[in-house]
Amino acid sequence: MQSMLPGAPWLLAHKSMLTIYQPHKVSLHSNDYVMWKDVAGDVHALPNACPHMGAMLSEGWCEAAGDGSSRVVCPFHALAFDAQGRTVLPGSTKQTLPQLEPLELIVQGDFVWSYGGYAPKLPIPGVLNAIAAEYTFIGHTADRTVNTDLLSMLLNMHDYNHQNGTHRDLFRIAEVQFHRFIDQGYESHAFYDMPTAPYSILEKLRRPDLFLLPSTISAHLENHFPAMVIFHGESSLGKVAQCHLFVPEAENRTRTYILLFGQAKHPAFNLMGRAYLNFGQVVVDQDADILGKIYPNAPQKIKLNNEVGMDWVRRNFETFAVANVSAASKVSVSP
Structure with a gap:
């Protein structure tokens, strides 16, 4: 369990990812939950196994109750559970x-966080609220589960040298020119440039989204350990804040997805939102692909320059896990 860092806050969803009255399965710390949103925009989550015979509640449906509240309904015997986990058994009119x-949730605007029922050891970072206030929300993408542990996922995200290998296809990154790393404990900032090989005009005309790729990608990564990395990018058309989120579903299974925010400088920027989301999907798919092609126990005999981000992850991961060995008992967390 310590490898999943109990006590850290995890962003389970943006409200836009939830359809009203549609059950949605989420996993955290080796537990599965059913999450749903009602017509008022309130979000609820219960353990996903029906207490009758274990059917997945996320495979059922939702309905409105007479008092205006909502319930999730088991697909096996149609038992309806309210947000507190109560039901009415067949042949009875009394609520159990x-x-x-x-699952205790902390909802801040459109952001649905949870500590998974563990005592908070880190505060929820306020940066997403600040971004939402300044930028326009474009959408979400690349929501997928990767068969890798949380540490491996984080090391990959903070391995700045892998850009011209893993992400060479499509982006044509030629090299990584690392400039600066600012270490602020559980927050850090990395700055580097990535010159790219150019596409021809014909290639761009065949695929117009390639016009969005600059000759040099200037990266500012804002890192909030352990749950989030934000890529800040800017072009003549506008600014983007591409937020990569991580959720430890199980010991060797990590969920990742992207929330994308933008700030237009030119009207054309608003027409290209889908293209930016597609680029994000490619990045996540490329990362997931390489993580499936690594021998996790192979000894590291070579250390490259600019592995400072990976060192930051290892240090925080080790100190956080050790500090929380005695804090693994579950407690209530109030929103």
Whole structure:
């Protein structure tokens, strides 16, 4: 369990990822939950296994109750559970005591966070609220589960040298010119440039989104350990904040997805939102692909320059896990 860093906050969803009255499965710390959003925009989550015979509640449906609240309905025997995990058994008109313990959520605007029921050891970073106030939300993409542990996922995201290898296709990154790393404990900032090989005009005309790729990609990565990396990019058309999120679903299974925000300088920027989302999808797919082609226990005999981001991850991961060995007991967390 310590490898999943209990006590850290995890962003389970942006409200736009949830359809009203549509059950949605999420996993955290080796537990599965059903999450749903009601017509008022309130979000709820219960353990995903029905307490009758273990059917997946996320495979059922939602319905409105007479008092205006909402319930998730088991697909097996149509038992309906409210947000507190109570139900009414067939042949009865009386509501049961809670049969399922709700997952405690902290909802800030459109952001749905959870500590998974563990005592908070890090505060929820306020940067997403600041970005949402300044930028326009473009959308989400690349929501997928990768069969790798959380540490390996984070090391990959903070391996600045892998850009011209893993991300060479499409972006044609020729080299990584690393400039600066600012270490602020559980927050850090990395700055580097990535010159790219050019596409021909004919290639760009065949695929207009390639016009968005600059000759040099200037990267500012804002890192909030362990759950988030934000890529800040800027062009003549506008600014983007591409937020990469990580959720430890199980010991060797990590979920990742992207929330994209933008700030237009030119009207054309608003027409290209889908293209920026597609680029994000490519980045995540390329990272997931390479993580499936690594021998995790192979000894590292070579150390490259500019592995400072990976060193930052290892240090924080080790100190956080050690500091929380005695804090693994679950407690209530109030929104």
